[in-house]
Amino acid sequence: MSVSLSFSVNGKAVTADVDPRTLLVEFIRNNLALTGTHVGCDTGQCGACTVLIDGNAVKACTILAAQANGSKITTIEGLATDGAMHPMQAAFKECHGLQCGFCTPGMVMSAIDLVQRHPNADETAIREGLEGNLCRCTGYQNIVKAVQQGAAAMRR
Numbered sequence: 001m002s003v004s005l006s007f008s009v010n011g012k013a014v015t016a017d018v019d020p021r022t023l024l025v026e027f028i029r030n031n032l033a034l035t036g037t038h039v040g041c042d043t044g045q046c047g048a049c050t051v052l053i054d055g056n057a058v059k060a061c062t063i064l065a066a067q068a069n070g071s072k073i074t075t076i077e078g079l080a081t082d083g084a085m086h087p088m089q090a091a092f093k094e095c096h097g098l099q100c101g102f103c104t105p106g107m108v109m110s111a112i113d114l115v116q117r118h119p120n121a122d123e124t125a126i127r128e129g130l131e132g133n134l135c136r137c138t139g140y141q142n143i144v145k146a147v148q149q150g151a152a153a154m155r156r
Contacts, residue, residue: 003066009034010078024068025049025060028075036076036105040134047133050106051075057113059106059132076105079112087153088112088146097146099137107133107143115151123148 002017009032016031028037028051037060040048044062051060052074079086088108091097098104107130114121114129121129126147127140135143 003069005065005069007068007070008072010073010075018065020064020066022065023061024051024058024063024065024073027065028060028073034075034077038102038105040102040106045132045134046103047106047110047130048103050109050133052109052113055113055116057110074109076108079108086112087156088115088150091146091150091153092143095142095146095149097138097143103133103135103137107135111147111150112154115147115154119151119155121147121151 001020003020004015004017006015008014014032018027018031025037025039028034029039037051038048039061040046042061044059047059049060050057053068053071079089085093088111092104092108110130110133114126118125118129123144126144130143130147
């Protein structure tokens, strides 16, 4: 038995028949070959699989693909415009807010959601807002700087 899905991913209409037990992260990676959305912990604790669903950050390992039916999904691959990085992506690069890069897609997606909800978030609010995203490399200092710089660029 399968379920029919129809949604927008990175601005493109997607329809598919999938097993109703398919996680959104599995669908994005395996069916759409969008591998920027990472699978980390499979329990929703690391945030590496974060995508935007209707503009809100969601950990894609915590929901079924069927639950996103009819939604507008944005993955890290959908942020660039005409070959130019999204301001938050550029800030992470410029501020060295990444090292190994595994957590970066989820961090960037969560940071965009955070800044859209709290455009003038201070350091404390940024740290609290990114609480559900784990990084084992950077120590978060440069990630916080990147979010602050990205927020400023997004306000422009």
